[in-house]
Amino acid sequence: MNNGDTITAIATPAGEGGLGVIRISGPLSGMIALNLFRTSSGATLDALESHRVYFGAVNDGASPVDEVCLTYMKAPRSYTKEDTVEISCHGSPAVLRRVLKLVTSRGARMAEPGEFTKRAFLNGRIDLSQAEGVIDLIKSRSEGAARAAFGLMEGGLSARIESVREKLVRVLSHLEASIDFPDEDFQTATDAEIIATLDEAVRRMERLIQSYDGGKFLRHGINVAIIGKPNAGKSSLLNALLEEERAIVTHHPGTTRDLIKGEAELAGLNVELVDTAGLNPTPDEIEAEGIRRSLKAAEAADVLIGLFDGSRQWDEADARVISTLRQARHFVAAVNKADLCQKLDWPERDIAPIRISVRNATGIDALIAAVSTVAKSVPAQGHEEPVVTRLRHREIFCRIAEDLRRAKEELAVGREVAAAGVWDALEEIKRFTGESYTEEVLSSIFNEFCVGK
Numbered sequence: 001m002n003n004g005d006t007i008t009a010i011a012t013p014a015g016e017g018g019l020g021v022i023r024i025s026g027p028l029s030g031m032i033a034l035n036l037f038r039t040s041s042g043a044t045l046d047a048l049e050s051h052r053v054y055f056g057a058v059n060d061g062a063s064p065v066d067e068v069c070l071t072y073m074k075a076p077r078s079y080t081k082e083d084t085v086e087i088s089c090h091g092s093p094a095v096l097r098r099v100l101k102l103v104t105s106r107g108a109r110m111a112e113p114g115e116f117t118k119r120a121f122l123n124g125r126i127d128l129s130q131a132e133g134v135i136d137l138i139k140s141r142s143e144g145a146a147r148a149a150f151g152l153m154e155g156g157l158s159a160r161i162e163s164v165r166e167k168l169v170r171v172l173s174h175l176e177a178s179i180d181f182p183d184e185d186f187q188t189a190t191d192a193e194i195i196a197t198l199d200e201a202v203r204r205m206e207r208l209i210q211s212y213d214g215g216k217f218l219r220h221g222i223n224v225a226i227i228g229k230p231n232a233g234k235s236s237l238l239n240a241l242l243e244e245e246r247a248i249v250t251h252h253p254g255t256t257r258d259l260i261k262g263e264a265e266l267a268g269l270n271v272e273l274v275d276t277a278g279l280n281p282t283p284d285e286i287e288a289e290g291i292r293r294s295l296k297a298a299e300a301a302d303v304l305i306g307l308f309d310g311s312r313q314w315d316e317a318d319a320r321v322i323s324t325l326r327q328a329r330h331f332v333a334a335v336n337k338a339d340l341c342q343k344l345d346w347p348e349r350d351i352a353p354i355r356i357s358v359r360n361a362t363g364i365d366a367l368i369a370a371v372s373t374v375a376k377s378v379p380a381q382g383h384e385e386p387v388v389t390r391l392r393h394r395e396i397f398c399r400i401a402e403d404l405r406r407a408k409e410e411l412a413v414g415r416e417v418a419a420a421g422v423w424d425a426l427e428e429i430k431r432f433t434g435e436s437y438t439e440e441v442l443s444s445i446f447n448e449f450c451v452g453k
């Protein structure tokens with residue numbers, strides 16, 4: 001179960017750390033470990049027991065290089081299903097480079113990015129979607145993203161697709177039985193039964209496809225821009241959401257003249273926040289440029305927060321904010337300064353603003369919840385429906401739904417034609433799991449990985 005050669009890489013991030021891990025996978029792993037390892041008393045070992053941690057030193061043949069913990073995992077009970085060794089060293093880049101050099105000098109070659117996971121896939125330990133889950137988990141930057149990626153890695157989506165596959169295979173056997181033995185009196189399913197199964201499969205696909213709207217935000221994070229007239233409290237809100245004093249806050253309108261950005265984790269989502277220059281109807285030249293950039297940022301945002309000043313009367317600038325909001329895909333309106341006497345007469349019947357006070361820190365949680373809800377990305381919890389976070393999966397599910405709808409329509413024409421549609425859907429499922437793949441798809445997935453995973 002291996003590609004013949006033995007690969008190695010530093011599995012921990014570059015730079016200093018408490019620990020640094022070197023990973024080796026392939027037939028030479030055990031031999032290389034035995035060659036380099038000495039026990040605390042300086043002795044060599046004859047053999048390594050699988051799944052046991054050895055404490056000792058890596059030795060270059062003349063002297064010890066570092067004190068390490070070494071684990072040997074015999075095939076197939078390892079990440080790659082190959083013989084694997086992990087050497088936990090001290091996290092010094094110099095030490096790690098030296099140990100790596102010793103490992104390669106004993107016959108291993110440097111791994112390519114994602115090659116360990118690629119082997120896990122090629123050796124049949126995980127399917128392609130699970131490999132994608134591994135990379136998403138490594139790259140996840142919010143709790144929600146990590147949870148969705150973990151579900152994918154654990155095979156949550158694969159299990160759903162597997163159960164659809166089973167149903168389709170059964171449908172296919174009924175369709176083909178009537179083709180192969182048309183005159184015999186087989187107990188094949190009726191057209192109505194077949195249609196019901198196909199409908200159910202299409203509905204499942206549709207649910208998954210819909211989940212991508214929020215799922216893509218989980219994986220990529222969302223961009224949220226705050227717009228409003230000068231002095232509404234946009235910069236104050238940005239600082240509150242970032243929990244740091246990023247933007248300058250003053251009572252002078254027009255203080256923020258360029259975009260200010262920061263990253264935060266809100267409601268389990270990775271959010272890039274953008275504070276903008278106030279939409280002042282009578283700007284000076286520098287402000288005008290700031291406003292132009294603000295409107296551009298507003299257009300690019302996944303979610304807009306429109307902020308209004310509750311302590312002042314509604315004016316032309318507020319109207320402009322509303323019209324910008326209405327052009328956005330997703331938006332939330334918030335009226336700030338709830339701690340002051342309220343003079344704002346909210347004119348928009350169909351938009352319910354959230355009342356907040358950045359000064360008193362009230363309403364901020366409700367605002368965060370609203371942002372997460374409009375982004376449809378309330379992160380999936382544990383055993384709930386899996387969320388589709390990858391475009392590749394969404395596209396496959398769209399094609400499956402398409403194939404099955406066609407099969408259903410063609411049932412009227414004949415079972416043979418309908419069977420072709422179900423076959424096509426099954427082929428798509430193979431692309432999802434990686435049972436059938438092209439080198440192009442594989443490299444596009446594994447090239448996203450870092451070296452060492």
Ligand SMILES: Nc1nc2c(ncn2[C@@H]2O[C@H](COP(=O)(O)OP(=O)(O)O)[C@@H](O)[C@H]2O)c(=O)[nH]1
Pocket residue numbers: 228229230231232233234235236237248249250251252253254255256278336337338339340356357358359360
């Ligand atoms: N009373 C009160 N003042 C606030 C609140 N939020 C912001 N401010 C004040 O409003 C002024 C303008 O705030 P700033 O964040 O710079 O507004 P921006 O122009 O929209 O970025 C500052 O003096 C803030 O201290 C609030 O919730 N209540």
Ligand SMILES: [Mg+2]
Pocket residue numbers: 234235236247248255256276278
């Ligand atoms: Mg500002």
